[in-house]
Amino acid sequence: MSALRQVLDEVRSGRARGLDDLARRVGVSRDEASAMVDHWVRKGRLDVTDLSAACSSGGCGSCPSGDHGSPGCGTTGPVLLAISVRQP
Amino acid sequence: MLLEKPCCVDGEDAAPVGAPRVVLVGNPNVGKSTLFNALTGARQHVGNWPGKTVAVASGEWRPGAGPAVGLVDLPGTYSLVPDSPDEELTRELLVDADRRPELVVAVLDASNLTRNLYLAAQIADTGVPVVVALTMVDVARSRGLDVDPDALAGALGVPVVPVVPRSGQGVDVLAGVVASALTAPAPFAAPSLGAALDGAVASVEPGGPASRWRALAALESADGPAREVAVGLVEPGTPDDEVAEEVELLVAEARYAWAHRVLETAVRRRGDRVTWSDRADRVLTSRWFGLPIFLAVMWGVFEATTSIAAPLQDAVQNLFDGPVSDGLGWVLGAVSAPEWLDGLVQDGLVSGVGQLLSFAPLMAIMFVLLAVLEDSGYMARAAFVVDRLMRVVGLPGKAFLPIIVGFGCNVPALAGTRILRNPRQRLLMNLIIPFVSCSARLTVYVLLAGIFFGNQAGTMVFGMYVLSIALVVGMGWVLRRVLFRDLAHEPLLLELPPYRRPALRVTAMQTWQKLRAFLRTASGIIVATVTVVWLLSSLAAPGAAAGSSFGHVAPEESLFGSVSRAVAPVFAPAGFDDWHASAALITGFVAKEAVVATTAQTYSAEEPADVHQAGALGPALRDTFTATSGGHVVAAVLAFMVFLLAYTPCMTTVAAQRQEIGTRWTLAGIVMQLGVAWVLAVAVFQVGVLLS
Numbered sequence: 001m002s003a004l005r006q007v008l009d010e011v012r013s014g015r016a017r018g019l020d021d022l023a024r025r026v027g028v029s030r031d032e033a034s035a036m037v038d039h040w041v042r043k044g045r046l047d048v049t050d051l052s053a054a055c056s057s058g059g060c061g062s063c064p065s066g067d068h069g070s071p072g073c074g075t076t077g078p079v080l081l082a083i084s085v086r087q088p
Numbered sequence: 089m090l091l092e093k094p095c096c097v098d099g100e101d102a103a104p105v106g107a108p109r110v111v112l113v114g115n116p117n118v119g120k121s122t123l124f125n126a127l128t129g130a131r132q133h134v135g136n137w138p139g140k141t142v143a144v145a146s147g148e149w150r151p152g153a154g155p156a157v158g159l160v161d162l163p164g165t166y167s168l169v170p171d172s173p174d175e176e177l178t179r180e181l182l183v184d185a186d187r188r189p190e191l192v193v194a195v196l197d198a199s200n201l202t203r204n205l206y207l208a209a210q211i212a213d214t215g216v217p218v219v220v221a222l223t224m225v226d227v228a229r230s231r232g233l234d235v236d237p238d239a240l241a242g243a244l245g246v247p248v249v250p251v252v253p254r255s256g257q258g259v260d261v262l263a264g265v266v267a268s269a270l271t272a273p274a275p276f277a278a279p280s281l282g283a284a285l286d287g288a289v290a291s292v293e294p295g296g297p298a299s300r301w302r303a304l305a306a307l308e309s310a311d312g313p314a315r316e317v318a319v320g321l322v323e324p325g326t327p328d329d330e331v332a333e334e335v336e337l338l339v340a341e342a343r344y345a346w347a348h349r350v351l352e353t354a355v356r357r358r359g360d361r362v363t364w365s366d367r368a369d370r371v372l373t374s375r376w377f378g379l380p381i382f383l384a385v386m387w388g389v390f391e392a393t394t395s396i397a398a399p400l401q402d403a404v405q406n407l408f409d410g411p412v413s414d415g416l417g418w419v420l421g422a423v424s425a426p427e428w429l430d431g432l433v434q435d436g437l438v439s440g441v442g443q444l445l446s447f448a449p450l451m452a453i454m455f456v457l458l459a460v461l462e463d464s465g466y467m468a469r470a471a472f473v474v475d476r477l478m479r480v481v482g483l484p485g486k487a488f489l490p491i492i493v494g495f496g497c498n499v500p501a502l503a504g505t506r507i508l509r510n511p512r513q514r515l516l517m518n519l520i521i522p523f524v525s526c527s528a529r530l531t532v533y534v535l536l537a538g539i540f541f542g543n544q545a546g547t548m549v550f551g552m553y554v555l556s557i558a559l560v561v562g563m564g565w566v567l568r569r570v571l572f573r574d575l576a577h578e579p580l581l582l583e584l585p586p587y588r589r590p591a592l593r594v595t596a597m598q599t600w601q602k603l604r605a606f607l608r609t610a611s612g613i614i615v616a617t618v619t620v621v622w623l624l625s626s627l628a629a630p631g632a633a634a635g636s637s638f639g640h641v642a643p644e645e646s647l648f649g650s651v652s653r654a655v656a657p658v659f660a661p662a663g664f665d666d667w668h669a670s671a672a673l674i675t676g677f678v679a680k681e682a683v684v685a686t687t688a689q690t691y692s693a694e695e696p697a698d699v700h701q702a703g704a705l706g707p708a709l710r711d712t713f714t715a716t717s718g719g720h721v722v723a724a725v726l727a728f729m730v731f732l733l734a735y736t737p738c739m740t741t742v743a744a745q746r747q748e749i750g751t752r753w754t755l756a757g758i759v760m761q762l763g764v765a766w767v768l769a770v771a772v773f774q775v776g777v778l779l780s
Contacts, residue, residue, distance in 0.1 A: 002341040003348070011581050019583050029357070031233075032348060035203035039340060042171060081583040 003028050007036040011046060012085050037083055049082045108270055109158045110149070112221075113178060113211060114195030115204055116164030119223040121145070122253035123195060124161035127263075142177045152260075154267035160189070166203065168210040168301075169308075182214040183298045191269055192218045192276075193262070198228040198235040198250075201355065205347035208244065209279050213301040218276035219269050220248040221262055232358040240354035245277045281342035288317045308336040365587050369469065373584070378473035385461070385470075386553060391546030393454040394534060398545075400449035401538075408442025432622045440618040440685030444610050447531045447684075452603050454530075459598040463590035467492070472582055477561065487517055491560060494524030495553075496602065498737045502744040516572050518749045519757050520564045522737050523764075525556035527606060528680035532732055535684055539706040540713075540725045552733055559734060563764065610681040617675050617682040621689055624648035643690060662731065662769035663717035663724030663777075673731070679738040723776025727769040734765035 001009070006026045016022035023033035040046040114120040128147030142163060149159040162181065163174035170176040181187055194211055196204040211218055220240070228235050241248035247265045251258035278300050280286055285307075292314045293303040306314035307321070310332035319326075322334040371377055416438060420430050461467050474488045487508070494501030498521055505517040533552050537545035568575060628641040629650035643649045644667055652671035659665045668690045675682040691708045710721065717724035736742060736758050746754040 002345070004337070004341045004344055014580060016581050018581065022581060028348065029202070029351065031200055032202045032344070032351070035200070035206060035347075036344065038166070038203060039206075039344075042167065081585075083581040083583065 003032065004036050004039065007033060008040050008045060011037070011040075011083055044086055047082075047084050047086045049084070107148075107156050107158050108190040109160060110151075110191045110193060110266060110270075111160045111162050111181065111189045112193050112195055113162050113182070113207070114164060115166055115197060115200070115207060118164070118195050118197040118200075118204065119251075119253040120164060120195040121161055123193075123221060123223070123251060123259075124159065126253050126256050126259055128159055142173050144177070149263075151263035151270070152267040154270065157190075157266075157270070165207065167207060168214070182211065182216055183301055188214075188216055188297060190217070191266065191273065192216050193221050193266065194218050195221045195223060197224045198222050199224040199231060199233065201228075201233075201235065201351060202344070202347050205350055206343050208276075209343045209346060210301075212276040212278040213304055214298045215275050215278070215300060216298075217269055217273040218246045219262070219265050220244065220246055221258075222248055222250045223253060225250050226252070228355075234356040234358065236354050236356065240350070243350045243353045246274075279343070279346040281339060281346070284321060285338060285342055288321055292317055304339060308332060308339060310335055368587065369584060372466070372469045373472050375476070378469070379477065382470045382473050383554065385466070387547065387550045389454065389457045389461070390550040390553070392457065393450055394537070394546040394549060397450035397453050397534075398538065401446045401534075404446040404449065405442060408438060408445065412442065413438050428626065431626070432619065437615065437618055440614045440682075440689055441611070442688075444531070444607075444614050444681065444685060447534065448603065448607060450534060451527065451530075451606055452599060454527075455599040455602045456595060459595040459602075460590045462598070463588070463594050465585055465587040468585050472584060474557075475580075475582060478564075487513070487564075490517060490521060491524055494521050494526065496527055498522055498524060498526050498741045499744045502741065502748050505748065510575070512572060512575055515749050515753060516564065516567055516575065518745055519567060519753070519760065520560050522741055522745075522757065522761055523556060523559040523563055523734060525553055525733055526680065526737060528610070528738070529733060532676075532680065532683045533729060535687075535705075536709070536725055536729055539709055540722065548729075552729060555730065556733055559764075613679040613681045614685045617678060618685055618689055621648055621671075621675060621686055624651075625690075649690075658766070659731075659769070660716075661773065662727040662766070663720060663773040664713060664728045666712045666716045668712055669716070669728060673735070676732065677736055677739070679740070680732070683732065717773070718777075720773070720777045720780055723773045723780060726776060727773035730772050731765045731769035734761060734768055736761045 003026050007022065010016045010022055010025050016025055019030055019033055019037070022037075023030045026033060026036075028036070037046060037048070041048050112120050112124055124145060124147070127149045144163065145161040147159050148156050150156045162178045165175040165178045167175065168179045168182065170179050181189065182192065192211055194208050196208060208218075208220070222235065222237055222240070225235055225237075237248045237250050247269065249258055249262040249265050251262055253259075281289070288307055289300060289303045292306055293299045294306075303314070306312065307318045310318035315331070318331055318335045321338060322331055326334055372381055413434060416433055417430075420433060425433075458467075461470075471488050471492060474491070478488050487505075490501040490504035493504050501521045501524060502518055505514045505521070508514050508517060529552075530549065533549045534545065537548040541548045625643055625646040625648045626641065627647040629645055629647045631650075644653060648671060649667055652667040652674060655670040655674065656665045656667050659670060668687065671690050672683045672687045675686040687709070688705060691705060713721045713724045713728075742754060742758065745757060749757075
């Protein structure tokens with residue numbers, strides 16, 4: 001199986017704990033694993049979601065200091081990225 | 089090729105007519121526009137591309153000693169298979185025969201080379217001559233990646249020039265290389281995709297400009313004359329409607345394999361660098377230590393919050409009980425205010441608002457500490473740890489996010505469940521989020537813990553939060569096994585962000601936003617409920633003592649008091665069957681912010697002189713719980729706090745729930761919350777009595 005298909009397979013199985021772990025399991029660099037995840041996101045097979053507890057749950061638009069959809073505080077907090085299989 | 093007008097600003101073009109066109113192509117955020125600015129300086133303008141709504145910057149650039157060229161900064165693109173109008177424009181420009189540029193400067197980010205090489209491979213397929221500008225070499229180096237430009241040039245077969253667009257370093261070299269490439273253009277040799285694919289491409293190439301790109305596009309769409317060749321590429325038995333997708337995947341695999349070979353040649357990795365962040369994460373997100381560390385951190389937050397805030401709270405409370413109350417009393421006396429107004433202001437507003445404002449320092453300190461944890465990146469680790477716990481009990485992986493939001497306020501947490509795609513998952517989360525202890529409940533915990541647990545107040549408050557998490561997880565587990573057996577496990581991969589030093593400005597802003605929101609919401613609720621409670625407390629209930637009239641009725645014989653007294657016996661098994669307690673819980677159903685105010689108000693109306701003495705609310709509460717619990721005060725107070733944690737948070741939450749899951753499930757949720765709260769409170773009191 002190619003590295004590209006393995007990336008999708010690993011995310012589907014839920015075995016990998018993060019990008020580094022995913023890269024190790026597939027036998028590619030972190031950079032390659034990240035690019036392949038993005039490839040599947042573009043193809044509509046995976047979702048990448050910012051999981052932020054720090055900012056307003058409605059995003060910058062609902063934050064009182066939000067500025068035209070951008071963070072009015074000048075920065076966003078460090079957030080988790082959740083990569084999951086996109087449901088039909 | 090003549091330069092067309094790339095822009096439509098004032099109908100003018102920044103480049104001389106007839107000059108060659110050079111386009112900058114690259115992924116978003118690779119420094120492309122900074123490079124464009126460095127190359128063109130002020131000789132540029134921005135406007136929509138003719139016939140498109142895509143904004144493009146163009147300008148004049150004189151590379152080296154050569155003639156001026158028209159330089160176009162195309163929008164950042166990840167792929168020439170377009171996903172957006174921006175990417176569509178780049179594809180059209182590189183593939184359409186009558187608009188192709190003389191040269192592409194492919195701007196590649198050395199720190200994310202794979203996805204950049206993927207785009208480079210697609211550009212190569214168009215057959216346009218290419219020069220590579222390599223950016224972010226320093227960023228790559230800081231990540232332990234040494235990119236060798238010469239080796240990269242050898243692997244790609246095109247010139248590669250490292251540049252630092254911000255400082256202009258390498259720009260002169262790039263200019264010289266571009267000038268040479270324009271003089272003697274050489275196409276970017278398309279990467280081999282393997283014998284089978286290369287053969288298939290050769291067999292369907294239409295000839296002319298971008299011939300290979302067009303052949304690949306035909307194969308990837310598996311349409312027309314190329315379909316037969318495409319079918320020959322895929323596994324026998326592949327369904328007809330999956331042939332195109334399978335060929336597209338084969339091409340992508342081949343491009344990534346080529347990128348991998350280029351990386352092997354041109355990039356040297358300085359071992360598996362283990363950063364301090366990696367080392368910290370091994371401990372903080374460890375399977376065994378992650379959760380205990382998270383709990384210890386949160387205990388520290390509540391302990392520090394309650395101990396630092398205690399003297400500040402006393403100071404604010406003393407201010408209201410003393411100068412503010414006395415001053416308002418004097419003013420009301422001076423204007424000969426009616427007795428009812430004096431009662432409303434002194435017993436209602438001053439008591440309620442004073443109690444609320446005394447929590448402002450506590451909230452501010454807690455919000456500061458939480459903002460520091462969030463901004464440092466620790467909260468993301470905490471979420472990672474909690475996520476694992478959620479998975480263990482079978483809740484959906486992403487469920488922890490609305491739960492964390494719920495510790496601030498349940499209402500946005502309910503809206504936050506929309507990140508879950510499965511409606512059944514959203515329903516489950518909507519039913520358990522009210523058990524997440526919001527900041528309004530914190531005020532009651534702190535009041536009672538301060539009165540009854542002294543130095544252990546912080547630990548008790550922390551215990552309530554642990555109980556809240558246990559309730560969420562426990563109820564989720566029960567509901568999952570009783571009503572939601574159909575929910576399947578949703579695999580999820582979480583990527584931790586790097587740690588960073590918290591910024592003072594961000595911390596201050598987050599603290600102020602949350603404190604302002606709390607005070608704004610709470611003050612409105614307090615004034616409204618205090619007024620309503622005062623009104624109901626001033627009205628005599630049917631059967632009140634003779635002579636009772638509006639404003640002249642014993643509190644327990646008022647309409648509010650009698651309703652509270654009627655409810656109170658329900659709490660007898662839990663040890664707090666007193667009308668003051670049930671009155672606070674009744675207004676707490678409307679909003680938890682009102683609980684402390686109502687408590688102060690009911691005691692104040694009863695014994696105004698006593699309760700307006702600083703710290704007098706404590707003895708009054710102690711007397712009440714002693715009387716109702718038969719001397720088992722601690723058990724009764726704990727039972728009260730547990731009931732307060734578990735029953736319906738507020739009417740706003742009910743409204744939000746109704747919007748998310750409908751009336752039927754909302755009502756079922758209220759019944760469940762009241763039932764769970766009562767059972768737990770009774771259990772806590774009865775066990776407490778047995779143990780004491």
